[in-house]
Amino acid sequence: MNKTISINLGGFFFHIDEDAYQKLTRYFDAVKRSLSPEGRDEIINDIESRIAELFQERLKNESQVISLKEIDEVITIMGQPEDYKIDEETTYSSFSQSNSKSSNSKSRRLYRDKDNAILGGVASGFGHYFNIDPLWIRILFIISPFISFGTSLVIYLILWILIPEALTTSQKLEMKGEPINISNIEKKVKEGIDDIASKINNLDHQKISNTAKTGVSQIGNTLSTLFLSIFKVMAKIIGVFIVFFASMTLLSIIIGGIFMIFSSSLPDTFIFNHFHTPFDFDIPMWIQGILLILSIGIPVFFLLILGLKLLVTNMKSIGNYFKYSLLAIWIVSIICVSYLGVVQATAIGFDGKTVKKEQVFMQPTDTLFVRMQYNNYYAKSINERERGKYTHDENNNEIIYSTKVRVHFLKTDENIPFIQIEKSATGKSHNDAKNRSEKIKYNFDIQSNRINLDNYFTTNFKNKFRDQEVNVYIYLPKGTYVKPDMYVKNYDRSDNDFFDLKHDSNYVYKVEEYDVKCQNCPNDDDDDININDSINENVSIRMNDKELKIKATNDEVNIQLK
Known part of the structure; x- marks a missing residue:
C-alpha cells in the first residue's frame, strides 16, 4: 500500500501516491536541467499550470489519487525534456516546422489577444481562431455598423466582455492551436524575453515612437477604457434582469410541466375545462408537460446561465458533456413538438358545414320578433x-x-x-369536418312571426372540440319590420353599415333599399324641448344641447349653451 502525498501544483491541490510523486519530481528536475537560466522560473510555472490542467481533466472527483498511470499520460502529452532542446537554431527550426503541422491539426480555443489588440483584442482572437488575418475581422467590424444600424458595435462590446483574455502562456498557445508542451512553452517564454530585450536595446527609439503618437490614438485608448467600464456596469444590470426573468420563467415552466405530467389522475372534466394547450387532448398531458419543460425550459436555462456569467466573474463552466447533452435533448424535443404540430394542423386542416333553411310564414304587415333563449340546465x-x-x-x-x-x-x-342555420366544424378531411358539423345539436323555433333562437349548442364529447360553431342567418325582404330582443345584440354579427342594432328591446326596425332603419329610436342630435305659453302672447321656447331659442311674435332670442 503506497503512501499518499498532498501537493500544490499550479494553484490546485492534488492527492498523489508516493511512486507517482517521485516520478513527477524527477520529471520536473529533468525539465529544469534542460532549460537555460534565462526565463527558467516562468517556464516552470507555465509547465506546472499546464500539468495541473491535465490532472484536473483526468480526475473524476476531488478525492481521487493520482497514480503512475496519470503521470505517464501527462508526460506523453508534455514530452520528455531531452526531446525538446532548442539551443541550436537547426533544432529550433525543425521543431517549428513540426509544431506548425501539429497546430493545424489541433483545435483552437477562442481568447482575446491583447498583445496584438487595437481595442479589446476581439478581432485578433477571432483571427487566431479562424487562422486568418485579423485585419479582415477589423474591416468587417468597421463596415457592419452602417449595415446593421449599430448592432455590430453592441455585439463587439458583448464579445469583449464575454470572451476571456489569453493571459498565461498555455492560453496563448491554446489560442493559436499549438500543442501545450514543454518545447512550445519554452519557445513562447523565450520569445517574450527576446521581445523585452529588444525593447530595452531600442529604448530611445521606443521613446521617440511614443512621443510621436498622435492625440487621436491616446484619446482612443482612453475612450476604450471608459466604454469598457460603462458596458461592464451595463452588463451587470442586464445580467440582473436576465437572471430574474429567466429564473421566474423557468420556475413557472417547471411547475406547469410537472403539474401537467401528474394531471393524468385528474378527471377529464377538469382537464378539458381548465387546460388550454396548443395540442389536442388525444396527446397525453404528461407528454405535453415533458415537451414543455424540454423545448422551452432548456433555452431559458441557458439564458439563466448567460445572466449568471454576466454577474459572476470567472464562473465555472457547467461542462461540455452536460451542455451538449442538453442541446441534443432540446433538438429531439423540438423535433417532437414539430411533428405533433404537423399532426395537430392536419387534424383541423379542413372545414365542413351543414346548412338548414326554413321559411318564416307571416303577414306582410306583421312585425318579426327575434328572441334569444338559454337552457337553465347548463347556465343560470x-x-x-x-x-x-x-x-x-x-x-x-x-x-x-x-x-x-x-x-x-x-x-x-x-x-x-x-332563416338559414349553418353548423360548421374542422377535421382532417372535408368529409370528417362535415360529419362533425352534422353531429352538432342546435335548436330553434318558428311560431308565425316569432323566431326563438337557442344561445347554445351541444355535441358529443367523442366528437372532440374542433372549432364547432353555429351561424344563424335571418334573411328579410324589403319593407319587413323586425323587433329583436335586447339579448340579440350580444350575438349579433351583422354588418353595422346594413344593420346597427341598438341595446333595447323596444326598438322596431324596417328593411329599406340599402340598410335597416330604426323606426322609433331617439334622435341623439336633436333633443329639443318646446314650450308654448299663450296667456299674453305666443311664446315659443326651443332648447337642444347647443343653444336655447326663445321666440315671441316676430322677435327671436338665441342663447348659446356652454
Whole structure:
C-alpha cells in the first residue's frame, strides 16, 4: 500500500501516491536541467499550470489519487525534456516546422489577444481562431455598423466582455492551436524575453515612437477604457434582469410541466375545462408537460446561465458533456413538438358545414320578433358564455357545451323572410369536418312571426372540440319590420353599415333599399324641448344641447349653451 502525498501544483491541490510523486519530481528536475537560466522560473510555472490542467481533466472527483498511470499520460502529452532542446537554431527550426503541422491539426480555443489588440483584442482572437488575418475581422467590424444600424458595435462590446483574455502562456498557445508542451512553452517564454530585450536595446527609439503618437490614438485608448467600464456596469444590470426573468420563467415552466405530467389522475372534466394547450387532448398531458419543460425550459436555462456569467466573474463552466447533452435533448424535443404540430394542423386542416333553411310564414304587415333563449340546465343566465365546456346533459351523456352562436341579419329579394342555420366544424378531411358539423345539436323555433333562437349548442364529447360553431342567418325582404330582443345584440354579427342594432328591446326596425332603419329610436342630435305659453302672447321656447331659442311674435332670442 503506497503512501499518499498532498501537493500544490499550479494553484490546485492534488492527492498523489508516493511512486507517482517521485516520478513527477524527477520529471520536473529533468525539465529544469534542460532549460537555460534565462526565463527558467516562468517556464516552470507555465509547465506546472499546464500539468495541473491535465490532472484536473483526468480526475473524476476531488478525492481521487493520482497514480503512475496519470503521470505517464501527462508526460506523453508534455514530452520528455531531452526531446525538446532548442539551443541550436537547426533544432529550433525543425521543431517549428513540426509544431506548425501539429497546430493545424489541433483545435483552437477562442481568447482575446491583447498583445496584438487595437481595442479589446476581439478581432485578433477571432483571427487566431479562424487562422486568418485579423485585419479582415477589423474591416468587417468597421463596415457592419452602417449595415446593421449599430448592432455590430453592441455585439463587439458583448464579445469583449464575454470572451476571456489569453493571459498565461498555455492560453496563448491554446489560442493559436499549438500543442501545450514543454518545447512550445519554452519557445513562447523565450520569445517574450527576446521581445523585452529588444525593447530595452531600442529604448530611445521606443521613446521617440511614443512621443510621436498622435492625440487621436491616446484619446482612443482612453475612450476604450471608459466604454469598457460603462458596458461592464451595463452588463451587470442586464445580467440582473436576465437572471430574474429567466429564473421566474423557468420556475413557472417547471411547475406547469410537472403539474401537467401528474394531471393524468385528474378527471377529464377538469382537464378539458381548465387546460388550454396548443395540442389536442388525444396527446397525453404528461407528454405535453415533458415537451414543455424540454423545448422551452432548456433555452431559458441557458439564458439563466448567460445572466449568471454576466454577474459572476470567472464562473465555472457547467461542462461540455452536460451542455451538449442538453442541446441534443432540446433538438429531439423540438423535433417532437414539430411533428405533433404537423399532426395537430392536419387534424383541423379542413372545414365542413351543414346548412338548414326554413321559411318564416307571416303577414306582410306583421312585425318579426327575434328572441334569444338559454337552457337553465347548463347556465343560470343568458349572459354566461362558454366557448367549449365539458359537461353532462340531462341523460348523463358526456357532451361539449358551447355558446359560440352568431346571428346575422341580411336582405333578400325573396317575398317572404327565411332563416338559414349553418353548423360548421374542422377535421382532417372535408368529409370528417362535415360529419362533425352534422353531429352538432342546435335548436330553434318558428311560431308565425316569432323566431326563438337557442344561445347554445351541444355535441358529443367523442366528437372532440374542433372549432364547432353555429351561424344563424335571418334573411328579410324589403319593407319587413323586425323587433329583436335586447339579448340579440350580444350575438349579433351583422354588418353595422346594413344593420346597427341598438341595446333595447323596444326598438322596431324596417328593411329599406340599402340598410335597416330604426323606426322609433331617439334622435341623439336633436333633443329639443318646446314650450308654448299663450296667456299674453305666443311664446315659443326651443332648447337642444347647443343653444336655447326663445321666440315671441316676430322677435327671436338665441342663447348659446356652454
